[in-house]
Amino acid sequence: MPTCKSCGTEWTWRQTVKKTFSNMKCPHCGEKQYLTARSRKKSSVVAFLAPLTLLFSFIVNFSSIVTIILLIGLSIVWFGLSPFIVELSNEEEPLW
Numbered sequence: 001m002p003t004c005k006s007c008g009t010e011w012t013w014r015q016t017v018k019k020t021f022s023n024m025k026c027p028h029c030g031e032k033q034y035l036t037a038r039s040r041k042k043s044s045v046v047a048f049l050a051p052l053t054l055l056f057s058f059i060v061n062f063s064s065i066v067t068i069i070l071l072i073g074l075s076i077v078w079f080g081l082s083p084f085i086v087e088l089s090n091e092e093e094p095l096w
């Protein structure tokens with residue numbers, strides 16, 4: 001789980017999911033936190049899997065219901081794993 005770089009408190013899984021989709025402010029000290037360039041790269045790799053799944057199902061000719069189930073499964077995995085990928089920083093880092 002990510003640790004706040006300002007107060008050193010570890011965020012819980014639920015807090016991390018909530019904060020990733022909202023304002024990224026630490027629930028303990030209120031300081032704004034940013035994703036590190038490394039964790040942003042990692043999450044973009046995971047986000048890349050969705051179009052790949054679509055492409056794959058197109059090639060293999062899965063029925064649309066299988067594709068939908070695959071995509072839902074993928075987003076559940078992404079949700080479940082993202083707090084483990086997230087690393088926090090006090091400043092916004094350039095991606096490259």
Ligand SMILES: [Zn+2]
Nearest residue numbers: 004007026029
């Ligand atoms: Zn904090």
